[in-house]
Amino acid sequence: MNKLTWLALVSLAPAIGADAPVIIQNATILTVTNGTVRGSILLQNGKIAAIGERVTAPEGATVIDGAGKYVMPGIIDCHSHIMADAINEGAVSVSSMVAMTDVLNPEDIAIYRALAGGVTTANILHGSANPIGGKTLVMKLRWGRNAEEMKFAGAMPGIKFALGENPKRRGNAPGGGGAPPNPANLRYPATRMGVEDVIREAFTQAKAYQASWEDYRAKTTRGELAIPPARDLKLEPLVEVLEGKRLVHAHCYRQDEILMLLHAADEFGFKIRTLQHALEAYKVAKEIADRGTGVSTFADWWDYKMEAEDAIPYNAAILTRKGVVVSINSDDPELIRHLDKEAAKAVRYGGLSETEALSLITINPAKQLLIDKQVGSLEVGKDADVLLYDGHPLSNFSKVLKVWIDGREYFDRDQDLAGRPQKQSEKKDLVDKAAAEQRPARQTP
């Protein structure tokens, strides 16, 4: 990016902290990491400035009466495909050259709907069409901003892997159910063995690529003449994985494929940061916990395909008890709107405490994405990504009233409801005008 464009983008981005401070008083504050506080929380300069029974409101602060209301940290979805104009590059079995950052759509209405459900951060993943998928990134749902301004500054980039039925489903559309064949992925592999082979082959190539650069650098330092290796966008991200500079998020279901991947990663010397879905992870919890690998799963989705047959709603609770960092994800533009209720299911199934349940959608996904220093709980100094609820967030009857990201308000339920008639009339005007313009042309025989 040239300097001018960059400067332009920076100058377009609102200075963080330009907003007036916000103080929510008399509320029940669920910090997630430091218990529950009945009192006030102050959002200032984009950060959480104070939490306590008594907090003095600075001059000019917007004061919100939180009596009877609940405050919690913004929800983090560790597995989402919203705000993207394309999801899968399924024509090749290794598509690590592609990047979600290239196809971001900051105007996807699903962003706003997710925001209305309390989600403030999402891990935007490539699909699961191939064993090694595309590069991924973490976004904040700063609705109304452009793609660049929505990126989570400082979050480590990731890459999507996929095991099991989807990557081996040769020629069939993901989703199954007899969907028409998808000619875009008529390619190897056709079995779970093949999936493993593709991953091993790719990392073997990545190591050779890494070595070719080391060889070139060694030659040039010795003063020998050499032509540099050609940059390979497919292998570069895999080298980053080997060097610990890129997180692996691996879609998987069955315990056998989970073990396969963990062992292959051990052998090649890299880490699996999260297992995504991993509905049978409870069977191999110890192996997962031993490696510090996280699991990002569904609350109770079950039996929607062969490999999801052995799913149990106790997965999150069992893994938590075994010391695995667990999150509940959406993988879906509808489910992303009620992740709070999904987390609540872990209280019913497995008996997690309320705080543990809330952790599944806040601090745990933050840990999995290595952004827990910035977000995931209500702590002084962390980003002011904050939700205001009209009741306890784990209750089916509670609604998100307001959402702040970096101390700036991005959603207000009352405003949304009040603004609807105006939006409808704007739309009607546009429709009527377009119809009027088209009418004369229609009269031609």
Add this chain to the structure above:
Amino acid sequence: MRRTVCRLALLAMAVNGMRAQAPGRYLLRDARIVRVSGPVLERGSVVIRNGLIEAVGANLTPPPGAWVIDCNGLTVYPGLIDALSTWGLPSQSGAGGRNGASPAAGPEDRPLTVSWVKAADQIAPSERAIQTARDGGYTTAVVFPRGNIFSGQGAVINMAGERAGQMVVADSVGQFLTLRTSGGRGYPASLLGSIAYVRQIYLDAEHYKTAKAIYEKHQEGLPRPAYDRALEGVLDSSLVLLPAETAIEIERMTALASELKLKAVLYGGHEAWRETELLQQSHTPVLVSLKYPERARDADPALDEPVRVLRLRENAPAAPGALAKAGVPFAFYSDGVNNPRDLMRAVKKAIDAGLAPADAIRALTLTPAEIYGIGKRIGSIDPGKIANLVVTDGDLFNPETKIKYTFVDGNKFEPLPEEPPARPGRGPSR
């Protein structure tokens, strides 16, 4: 019999689209001259000789042997330029890259790439579109091969000529890119893959250049870089045309261009009014399509469309005016609309939405010439420039205006009379 021959000859002339009359010297006298490069001359003359504009001004004397054309009451404009076109290329253009080959397994197979193909080598002088364009005041089109990710190199061609080679003003002015997919025939199968492919190609081209330069100097003891025509074609194209209709696409493509250090021109541009600041600061010119987005005529009347789509349609004609205001260079292109009257109607829509008429004319003449680096040769009425002119009996954007003459390379053409519009209820319906 003789009369029949005569008629046949006339018919042949008509079919050929008014063969050029005696080439050479003309004096267009007492015309209103819209020079574009400078203020309008309310009453002046233009001298044409040897295919070039020799002089512009008041009280010019005709060169010996010149045809003097009384232009009293007429207006002379520079010939119009279609900034991104297929006029003059064979209607059935089939450079399909890997058509017939096995599906591409990755970027290394160079899918959907014919970057080495030159439009200048494909011109069909007998294409009907050339005459239609010329009769409508277009003297020049910037034509590009289409249909692939790296579709090939464009040429600036004049809308008249006996042989293809004579029509070419510039033979390689840029590379036309799309972000299409393979349509189920291998990589790339998505927008993700197409963009990644473009990025890999430019990295490969950079490496190719470096490797060739090193090898050139040290031919002994180094492995020989493999010849790659796809990369040769890319390296031959200093200007790159990238697709960008919506604001998001404009942001995406300007970011890609600056990352890859490409000298880019965006085409589409219907939502450019939202991105004028970015375009201005990144010095990115825009080719604005004269085919505005509209609801499909056979669309389901009950179809509920999002406000975003409705707004895009509503505001598209305002994009040119916004670009002009922000000082972003922009030019108009036909985008499949081949009737010049329809094109002028579309420009008029932009004028009604806030574009100054003088800026509209510039976007049809000098600006496209400048974007493609030939502003010294065409696009305005100045001595020394190629004599591409259009002479009208009124304002270009007035639907009543008729085109009297078109000059292409100094050759005079008179448009055929337009077919009378079909009366309602009669004749074939569309």
